[in-house]
Amino acid sequence: MSALEIENIRKTYGAIETLKGIDISLDSGEFLVLLGSSGCGKSTLLNIIAGLAEASGGDVRIGGRSVLGVHPKDRDIAMVFQSYALYPNLSVRRNIGFGLEMRGVPTAEREKAVLETAKLLQIENLLDRKPGQLSGGQRQRVAIGRALVRKPQVFLFDEPLSNLDAKLRMEMRTELKRLHQMLGTTIVYVTHDQIEAMTLATRIAVMRNGRIEQLGTPEEVYDHPATLYVAGFVGSPPMNVLDGVATGEGLRLDGSDRLIALPVHFKNAVPSGKRVKIGIRPEALRLVEDDDRQPALKVAVEVVELTGPELVVTGRVGGQRVTACLPPRTKLAVGTTQAFAFDDDALHLFDAETELAFGR
Amino acid sequence: MSGTSMTTRAWLLLLPLLAVMVAVIGWPLADTVGLSFTDAKLVGTAGNFVGIDNYVKTISGSNFQRSLITTAEFAIISVFAEMVLGVLAALLLNQQFYGRTVLRGLMILPWALPTVVNATLWRLIYNPEYGALNAALTQIGLLDAYRSWLGEPGTALASLIVADCWKNFPLVALIALAALQAVPRDITAASLVDGAGPFSRFRFVILPYLAGPLMVALVLRTIEAFKVFDIIWVMTRGGPANSTRTLSILVYQEAFSFQRAGSGASLALIVTLLVAVLAAAYAALVRKTAGSNA
Ligand SMILES: Nc1ncnc2c1ncn2[C@@H]1O[C@H](COP(=O)(O)OP(=O)(O)OP(=O)(O)O)[C@@H](O)[C@H]1O
Numbered sequence: 205m206s207a208l209e210i211e212n213i214r215k216t217y218g219a220i221e222t223l224k225g226i227d228i229s230l231d232s233g234e235f236l237v238l239l240g241s242s243g244c245g246k247s248t249l250l251n252i253i254a255g256l257a258e259a260s261g262g263d264v265r266i267g268g269r270s271v272l273g274v275h276p277k278d279r280d281i282a283m284v285f286q287s288y289a290l291y292p293n294l295s296v297r298r299n300i301g302f303g304l305e306m307r308g309v310p311t312a313e314r315e316k317a318v319l320e321t322a323k324l325l326q327i328e329n330l331l332d333r334k335p336g337q338l339s340g341g342q343r344q345r346v347a348i349g350r351a352l353v354r355k356p357q358v359f360l361f362d363e364p365l366s367n368l369d370a371k372l373r374m375e376m377r378t379e380l381k382r383l384h385q386m387l388g389t390t391i392v393y394v395t396h397d398q399i400e401a402m403t404l405a406t407r408i409a410v411m412r413n414g415r416i417e418q419l420g421t422p423e424e425v426y427d428h429p430a431t432l433y434v435a436g437f438v439g440s441p442p443m444n445v446l447d448g449v450a451t452g453e454g455l456r457l458d459g460s461d462r463l464i465a466l467p468v469h470f471k472n473a474v475p476s477g478k479r480v481k482i483g484i485r486p487e488a489l490r491l492v493e494d495d496d497r498q499p500a501l502k503v504a505v506e507v508v509e510l511t512g513p514e515l516v517v518t519g520r521v522g523g524q525r526v527t528a529c530l531p532p533r534t535k536l537a538v539g540t541t542q543a544f545a546f547d548d549d550a551l552h553l554f555d556a557e558t559e560l561a562f563g564r
Numbered sequence: 565m566s567g568t569s570m571t572t573r574a575w576l577l578l579l580p581l582l583a584v585m586v587a588v589i590g591w592p593l594a595d596t597v598g599l600s601f602t603d604a605k606l607v608g609t610a611g612n613f614v615g616i617d618n619y620v621k622t623i624s625g626s627n628f629q630r631s632l633i634t635t636a637e638f639a640i641i642s643v644f645a646e647m648v649l650g651v652l653a654a655l656l657l658n659q660q661f662y663g664r665t666v667l668r669g670l671m672i673l674p675w676a677l678p679t680v681v682n683a684t685l686w687r688l689i690y691n692p693e694y695g696a697l698n699a700a701l702t703q704i705g706l707l708d709a710y711r712s713w714l715g716e717p718g719t720a721l722a723s724l725i726v727a728d729c730w731k732n733f734p735l736v737a738l739i740a741l742a743a744l745q746a747v748p749r750d751i752t753a754a755s756l757v758d759g760a761g762p763f764s765r766f767r768f769v770i771l772p773y774l775a776g777p778l779m780v781a782l783v784l785r786t787i788e789a790f791k792v793f794d795i796i797w798v799m800t801r802g803g804p805a806n807s808t809r810t811l812s813i814l815v816y817q818e819a820f821s822f823q824r825a826g827s828g829a830s831l832a833l834i835v836t837l838l839v840a841v842l843a844a845a846y847a848a849l850v851r852k853t854a855g856s857n858a
Pocket residue numbers: 217222240241242243244245246247248249396
């Protein structure tokens with residue numbers, strides 16, 4: 205059964221359309237990440253699901269029941285906010301139990317639930333402190349505890365980790381993944397961090413300007429980006445995008461006379477003479493001997509950076525910038541021209557006008 | 565630079581200001597203290613030294629005690645009412661509705677009016693012959709005959725308190741409104757999701773952010789109300805039958821109407837001391853409130 209269905213949700217503020225018809229259906233136990241850059245409407249959508257904002261059109265169903273006009277407290281959801289949003293003058297214990305307290309759950313039962321949740325999050329020793337006496341990471345645990353303790357149908361997270369430093373963010377990410385695997389809860393999670401999205405999600409909805417650009421598993425979004433925007437947004441460093449044109453014989457990069465053979469699966473999809481954007485992920489490029497036997501880019505190497513786990517090489521192909529991620533011990537001199545090969549599968553093709561991926 | 569030479573320099577820089585303060589505050593204060601130990605009249609001789617006679621007479625006198633009670637009544641009731649009205653007004657003006665900005669602006673008006681104007685306005689409203697209050701109350705049938713609200717000892721103080729509230733609740737409302745706007749939106753949202761009703765939301769979400777600023781408003785208003793003079797002077801001059809004679813009015817009468825400078829000075833110093841004690845107690849309270857929310 206669908207835990208959450210979002211049907212043609214629209215939202216306008218005055219003349220500005222913030223959400224332009226969003227459709228998502230989420231099975232119980234799924235971890236959906238709404239991914240998109242700032243201002244694309246992620247929080248607005250989450251607030252509409254929570255009942256904190258009113259949709260201008262469309263329907264939201266939680267557990268099969270339409271919740272339009274239903275008060276947030278009666279929607280069987282819990283929410284975790286970027287700013288933690290803890291009640292400043294209540295102890296951690298009461299913060300976590302607040303939702304139960306407001307629902308009139310008897311004290312003994314409440315105490316038990318709070319303690320269980322605190323144990324799960326390893327914050328039993330903080331129960332009598334006030335939020336002001338906690339670190340950022342501890343506060344976020346309390347905020348998560350406050351959501352967990354109520355065991356709702358759907359959990360909503362609005363950028364819960366973005367106020368934490370990098371190390372803590374990674375720890376909490378793993379922690380969230382562990383909790384999700386252990387509890388099997390349904391989660392909608394907002395972030396603009398694509399690594400968070402890739403690691404946490406069972407499905408990612410990439411949003412842009414109030415629309416969903418692509419909805420799919422992390423693998424689908426990474427391996428088969430539906431649009432140029434998704435291709436550029438997911439992945440770090442971002443996918444190389446080269447301008448070119450499809451000819452009868454293959455792909456010709458602008459500023460270069462070398463042809464790249466058109467992989468078979470694109471043969472019928474791309475009309476000859478079409479302007480295209482050619483996408484290749486940096487990590488799909490390998491350094492090869494220049495022997496013309498395989499598709500390869502001839503790159504004039506300009507910068508070589510060792511990040512530790514990999515060597516990031518930046519250069520140009522016929523004036524267009526290309527980045528490649530190579531194994532860290534690769535020997536490579538700046539100023540030389542090198543051949544970088546890639547598999548047919550690693551080649552992405554987008555219509556230069558519509559920016560949509562060509563089908564395979 | 566070492567700590568001590570920093571301190572020395574700080575004192576050196578403060579010296580001119582301190583000198584001015586001693587000249588304009590310290591000297592007159594010392595003079596008043598001196599005066600309070602004499603039986604000096606407002607005009608004429610410097611008076612003779614009488615020790616603590618003035619103080620003993622003042623404190624044990626019935627005028628002082630009655631004024632103290634009147635002042636306390638005035639201060640406690642009007643400040644309490646102002647706090648309640650102010651918070652309610654702030655909660656209302658914090659809602660989203662059409663014309664909110666205009667209403668926020670209008671609300672400040674009573675407070676922005678000079679006290680004398682406000683007092684005159686209310687005298688007109690309370691006027692026994694053509695006052696609006698009498699007209700309104702008789703028209704809706706709550707009153708049979710026109711009354712002299714400021715002329716009867718039973719109603720004069722209450723009438724003054726109403727006028728004072730009308731003037732001063734906007735200040736409380738303004739402070740409370742600013743505090744309400746500091747309540748993080750996410751916490752309000754969290755409380756909605758958690759199922760807190762309006763009362764719980766006020767208690768657990770709003771009050772923590774309101775308490776500190778309200779405490780400051782309380783201190784300001786209590787001390788001001790305790791020293792009240794102008795509104796009463798314009799409306800009743802302490803009458804009828806001394807029923808609205810607060811301490812400040814009493815000081816004025818003693819020193820200027822009855823021209824007893826010495827005993828007036830002692831009275832003034834007692835009032836000053838009372839206000840200082842009040843201020844100190846409140847300062848401690850504010851520190852405590854601020855501390856518990858940190
Ligand atoms: N109350 C409002 N009135 C008018 N416009 C609004 C309002 N709330 C949001 N918007 C607009 O709607 C758009 C989407 O906002 P939203 O908060 O959903 O973005 P977001 O994707 O969550 O961004 P971020 O990553 O910065 O949090 C923004 O352009 C914003 O300016």
